Amino acid sequence: MIKHELSTEEIIKDAAKKVFLEKGFGNTTTRDIAEHASSNIALVNYYFRSKEKLFQEIFRECFADTFAPIARILNDDLPLEAKIYKFVDQMIELLKSDPMLPMFVFSEMRGENSKIGSLMAEMHPKENRFLLQLEEEAAKGNIRKTNFDQIELSLMSMVIFPFISMNMIKMKQNLTTEEFYRFMDERKKAIPEMILTYLRHRG
Amino acid sequence: MIKHELSTEEIIKDAAKKVFLEKGFGNTTTRDIAEHASSNIALVNYYFRSKEKLFQEIFRECFADTFAPIARILNDDLPLEAKIYKFVDQMIELLKSDPMLPMFVFSEMRGENSKIGSLMAEMHPKENRFLLQLEEEAAKGNIRKTNFDQIELSLMSMVIFPFISMNMIKMKQNLTTEEFYRFMDERKKAIPEMILTYLRHRG
């Protein structure tokens, strides 16, 4: 295992990611980024040409970091129950390690004329194995028939929203970050239980 | 009923709200606001002293618009099932009429040293009738015993998150705004059903 020093470019990019995720594009200045990287404005533009370009690069990565795991797990070849447990577990672990990710991604996707747009096209020509799987189980009579788009959205909501409202929750319940994360760990059981109980209950 | 012309102050404030909600504080300029109000920068500062002050005023209102109805309905004097149905229905109607509200509020609450902070203190010394009610029903054996904070958070998540990810959903599923709202109307039944089925199922 070779020990790598971080290159200046990587240091700047990491600093930029940190600041962008915390404050968003509009509240971030190139000077912010340079300072966080213990560098200077000239170098930021030397490596990335502009604040805008740097932002695009980071947003692309964050977008992928958020949605690639979702698509990957939902298209896994696993039985329904195991898949749901795995999805909730892995997503919560991912978001615990990068809790600002969803707020950042969704926030920067606001507005019709968004800086984004093109990213969507490339992202999900993907087929959705999860929905098919729910239809199959329903056909077999193992779970109730219902609108499974609603189920999928509820699953996403219950996993992701707590991180978006993390600050609110922490203040309201007077929690440290550690305590909040323990609360989220509890959800690894609570969410699948609710979804599965509903699906299995005679409609 | 007297017909009121909007005052210049109100026109500017409405314009500011529209722009702030769409783009956030950092991506909004005083010029934006003035243009949307068919006015000029001087007038914006004449009525509100600064962009910051104007923002604070609007944020306060949006914060209240979001959380006051939540607290109000959850503290209503209604049986559990009716309360949950009412909560989901009223919140979805509210958010349909102002779909950018949650994204705006949560986005501007990011970061520890946020422009906000003080608002929290005044907001919820409120007791939470909803959680007490769940405990009561559990004591009577009408619903299962579980961590009701998780239930409450799941309820919020399923109602609010879809509006935060609205753009994503609309693009992914190729929906118009009308179709998205119909999808949300469907949730008025789907969400309470899931929650209640889970609560009533023998744990």
Place this chain on the structure above:
DNA sequence: GTCTATACGGCGATAGAC
């Protein structure tokens, strides 16, 4: 109350020395 004109600072970006 409203507008034009302007002050002033901070922003993104680059030139040019090393």
Place this chain on the structure above:
DNA sequence: GTCTATCGCCGTATAGAC
């Protein structure tokens, strides 16, 4: 590759005429 110095622009805010 790195840094200092600086340019030009656009941001917020205000002075002052009407």
